Amino acid sequence: xxxxxxxxxxxxxxxxxxxxxxxxxxxxxxxxxxxxxxxxxxxxxxxxxxxxxxxxxxxxxxxxxxxxxxxxxxxxxxxxxxxxxxxxxxxxxxxxxxxxxxxxxxxxxxxxxxxxxxxxxxxxxxxxxxxxxxxxxxxxxxxxxxxxxxxxxxxxxxxxxxxxxxxxxxxxxxxxxxxxxxxxxxxxxxxxxxxxxxxxxxxxxxxxxxxxxxxxxxxxxxxxxxxxxxxxxxxxxxxxxxxxxxxxxxxxxxxxxxxxxxxxxxxxxxxxxxxxxxxxxxxxxxxxxxxxxxxxxxxxxxxxxxxxx
Amino acid sequence: xxxxxxxxxxxxxxxxxxxxxxxxxxxxxxxxxxxxxxxxxxxxxxxxxxxxxxxxxxxxxxxxxxxxxxxxxxxxxxxxxxxxxxxxxxxxxxxxxxxxxxxxxxxxxxxxxxxxxxxxxxxxxxxxxxxxxxxxxxxxxxxxxxxxxxxxxxxxxxxxxxxxxxxxxxxxxxxxxxxxxxxxxxxxxxxxxxxxxxxxxxxxxxxxxxxxxxxxxxxxxxxxxxxxxxxxxxxxxxxxxxxxxxxxxxxxxxxxxx
Amino acid sequence: xxxxxxxxxxxxxxxxxxxxxxxxxxxxxxxxxxxxxxxxxxxxxxxxxxxxxxxxxxxxxxxxxxxxxxxxxxxxxxxxxxxxxxxxxxxxxxxxxxxxxxxxxxxxxxxxxxxxxxxxxxxxxxxxxxxxxxxxxxxxxxxxxxxxxxxxxxxxxxxxxxxxxxxxxxxxxxxxxxxxxxxxxxxxxxxxxxxxxxxxxxxxxxxxxxxxxxxxxxxxxxxxxxxxxxxxxxxxxxxxxxxxxxxxxxxxxxxxxxxxxxxxxxxxxxxxxxxxxxxxxxxxxxxxxx
Numbered sequence: 001x002x003x004x005x006x007x008x009x010x011x012x013x014x015x016x017x018x019x020x021x022x023x024x025x026x027x028x029x030x031x032x033x034x035x036x037x038x039x040x041x042x043x044x045x046x047x048x049x050x051x052x053x054x055x056x057x058x059x060x061x062x063x064x065x066x067x068x069x070x071x072x073x074x075x076x077x078x079x080x081x082x083x084x085x086x087x088x089x090x091x092x093x094x095x096x097x098x099x100x101x102x103x104x105x106x107x108x109x110x111x112x113x114x115x116x117x118x119x120x121x122x123x124x125x126x127x128x129x130x131x132x133x134x135x136x137x138x139x140x141x142x143x144x145x146x147x148x149x150x151x152x153x154x155x156x157x158x159x160x161x162x163x164x165x166x167x168x169x170x171x172x173x174x175x176x177x178x179x180x181x182x183x184x185x186x187x188x189x190x191x192x193x194x195x196x197x198x199x200x201x202x203x204x205x206x207x208x209x210x211x212x213x214x215x216x217x218x219x220x221x222x223x224x225x226x227x228x229x230x231x232x233x234x235x236x237x238x239x240x241x242x243x244x245x246x247x248x249x250x251x252x253x254x255x256x257x258x259x260x261x262x263x264x265x266x267x268x269x270x271x272x273x274x275x276x277x278x279x280x281x282x283x284x285x286x287x288x289x290x291x292x293x294x295x296x297x298x299x300x301x302x303x304x305x306x307x308x309x
Numbered sequence: 310x311x312x313x314x315x316x317x318x319x320x321x322x323x324x325x326x327x328x329x330x331x332x333x334x335x336x337x338x339x340x341x342x343x344x345x346x347x348x349x350x351x352x353x354x355x356x357x358x359x360x361x362x363x364x365x366x367x368x369x370x371x372x373x374x375x376x377x378x379x380x381x382x383x384x385x386x387x388x389x390x391x392x393x394x395x396x397x398x399x400x401x402x403x404x405x406x407x408x409x410x411x412x413x414x415x416x417x418x419x420x421x422x423x424x425x426x427x428x429x430x431x432x433x434x435x436x437x438x439x440x441x442x443x444x445x446x447x448x449x450x451x452x453x454x455x456x457x458x459x460x461x462x463x464x465x466x467x468x469x470x471x472x473x474x475x476x477x478x479x480x481x482x483x484x485x486x487x488x489x490x491x492x493x494x495x496x497x498x499x500x501x502x503x504x505x506x507x508x509x510x511x512x513x514x515x516x517x518x519x520x521x522x523x524x525x526x527x528x529x530x531x532x533x534x535x536x537x538x539x540x541x542x543x544x545x546x547x548x549x550x551x552x553x554x555x556x557x558x559x560x561x562x563x564x565x566x567x
Numbered sequence: 568x569x570x571x572x573x574x575x576x577x578x579x580x581x582x583x584x585x586x587x588x589x590x591x592x593x594x595x596x597x598x599x600x601x602x603x604x605x606x607x608x609x610x611x612x613x614x615x616x617x618x619x620x621x622x623x624x625x626x627x628x629x630x631x632x633x634x635x636x637x638x639x640x641x642x643x644x645x646x647x648x649x650x651x652x653x654x655x656x657x658x659x660x661x662x663x664x665x666x667x668x669x670x671x672x673x674x675x676x677x678x679x680x681x682x683x684x685x686x687x688x689x690x691x692x693x694x695x696x697x698x699x700x701x702x703x704x705x706x707x708x709x710x711x712x713x714x715x716x717x718x719x720x721x722x723x724x725x726x727x728x729x730x731x732x733x734x735x736x737x738x739x740x741x742x743x744x745x746x747x748x749x750x751x752x753x754x755x756x757x758x759x760x761x762x763x764x765x766x767x768x769x770x771x772x773x774x775x776x777x778x779x780x781x782x783x784x785x786x787x788x789x790x791x792x793x794x795x796x797x798x799x800x801x802x803x804x805x806x807x808x809x810x811x812x813x814x815x816x817x818x819x820x821x822x823x824x825x826x827x828x829x830x831x832x833x834x835x836x837x838x839x840x841x842x843x844x845x846x847x848x849x850x851x852x853x854x855x856x857x
Contacts, residue, residue, distance in 0.1 A: 053658065059657060059658050059661070061661075106838065106841075106842045109842065109845070110841050110842070110845065112598075112657045113594070113598065113599075113600045113657055113661070114796065114841050114845065116600065116657070116658075116661055117600075117789075117792060117793070117796065117837060117841070118837065118838055118841050118842075120789075120834075121834035121835075121837050121838050122834075122838070124830065124831070124834055125831055125834055125835070128830070128831050176428060179427060179428050179429075179430055180427065180428060183427035183434070183438070184413070184417065184420055184422055184427065184438070184441075185422075185424065185427055187406065187410050187413055187414055187417070188414070188417060190403065190405060190406050190410075191403050191406065191414045193405075194403040194404055194405055194406065195401050195403060197365065197385075197401075198397065198401040198403070199403070199414065200385045200386050201363050201365070201385060201386075201388065201389065201395065202389060202394075202414050202415055202417060202418075202477065202481075203386050203387075203389040203390060203414075203415075203417045203418030203481065204386055204414065204417055205384075205386045206386065212424070246662075246665055249658070249661075249662055250662055250665070250666070253658060253659060253662045257658070258405070282673075282676065282677060283673060283677070284673075285669040285670075285672065285673040285676075286669065286670050286673035286674060286677075288666075288669060289665075289666040289667065289668070289669035289670035289673065290666075290670055292662065292663070292665075292666035292669075293647065293648045293663060293666045293667065293670070296648075296651070296652050296655075296659060296662070296663050296666070297651045297652070300651075300652045300655040300659055301655070306405075307405040308405075308463070
């Protein structure tokens, strides 16, 4: 019996969907479920960063700020204006996306190491605002008592509900980024990453594509932020620090830039390592650091990365 | 082919980089449909001229006319839309894109694009992509690279990368093709194949502006030649005229001692 | 008051300049943002702290040991974390350096934990009246010492054989190799010098402000980078100018606006420079060769 490519694809997706669908039946511990939710959440974040850093080659060390903007926007809309989670999540994404474009514009002329610093700077400035604009953002304490999503009559406040939500979000985001990346947009972005001048001469409007990827990437980060705000019921500036941005970049590099599956792998590896070494809490950065150096020594392009020199 | 039709013209074109003068008062004209050569010792400003046409640099003084239009203010990515495409002195293919994706980038300006269409993978977009792929394959066949379609460009040999750059440059179906030292690093056989390719391109009605160091190639393929030395035009004419020109000889071989 | 702030600014600036040199050297030669630089000098400074307070060694004994530790640690980072991935591109290099930074910082945390320590002053905290204005002798002497280090280093670069080798590397690594310069050894030396100068800057900073804590290094390196960029990356005089400018801006800003804004001010300056004058105050415009 010959398996057509499309048939194989359908089979794989069906298997994955069933496995994911039944996962909460097998994994009953709330702790493990929460870790899995975190893995999917970070996978979305890493995918969104992959669009900006992986495919378009725009080094961003400020990604957590947009994650935070989405979280804060959703939090403020839900707690102060009583807006529903779904609308708040979308708004979080939109506001984060617009901020992304706003930050992206001065970044257009900057490259490489300098870009890393500029994005780092913007990230810190945004966190600074979160921490000090107490009237609006609640200052260092942040915003609390963020409600859970409501669907029809159901209040989705259990870990299982959040699990299904994040899995569905992840699948949508994965599908969307895959489409983008395999289209002319993906080509254009990789061309920009490889050789911006040559891409420009060959007709690629580099400004447009850079800003587009900034917009989409930060939009997705904002959506993830809104989810997290509701899950944690609290948003505070300490969740959106430079360390967070750095962790996201590390996940991306470990998984492999330019690989979409690499993004979930990188997220899974780092979240798992952090959790596994929780008993050795004091040493966890040491371990992660060593692990990172070892992985890069062995496979500098990342575990699933395909691009090399 | 209308011989009176100028496709490219420079008027008093000057280019300075800080203290270094790359081009001085360059006046030249290229007729539509001809193969026009540019030679000169290293550092004479040849690639600078190409970069001015590509709009990477803004001229310090003077104008570049393309089909009687002043293109000095054009954004870089719109030059190819006008019909000017090029290759580079140090090959600049996109190493981490496949061979066919490289050519598709060359075609990028001709694609009717839509973000939402691509996101939703509409039938219209799928058809446009398919069409684009077929055109790209045709270009690859023209340069004899159709067997390596899905190979990453970084895995190609030097000669193959040169041919890929050519296919990419041709993908947008340009009217004016700028070739910057296309035979660099090639052996005589490959260089001969390339000259045949260039003639075949001219047969398709394109104008070719070619920088070369390989004298055999340029004298063979060019119909008219301009010679630069230290940014100035020192000679212009047919290959025969250029070969007899004393100034050209001096420029290449150096002034006589004493 | 203004004069006091200016002296503070110059002192702070000269320390930033010291930190910036190590960073800018590596960047100038390898185009690599060595984010572990900060944690290396933090570690070295902590070593000096323990030597001074626990082992009660004099400063003249503790300092050279700490400087040596800084140099060696920097070289180890180069060999294990940075040399293997040298050809892989900017992002990987930054991330690997960050990994090394985490290892060092976590290692330091195990020995010294997350407390803030009072670092002893090298110079007595005395105030002197000059032209009717009070200014801190300690800060002034720090400025002198830092500037001295920079001058000595400049002389080394210009006249010593190894200094010249380093300058060759900054111009072109392949050509240097052809000229017989041992690339890997010289690069290791560059890192070692960066580590030594960094620890010097770290000790001066800690003694000026009597404070030492774990994250002192990371922020130091961010400031160092900003200083280097503001002055003009890869340009050693730029590191000096950039450091001074940054130090002055922070001191004056903190005094006249608010000390909470100190870090924000540095980033705003960074962004302004990168967008308006990307090659820094002393940098030359780089033309891309197509």
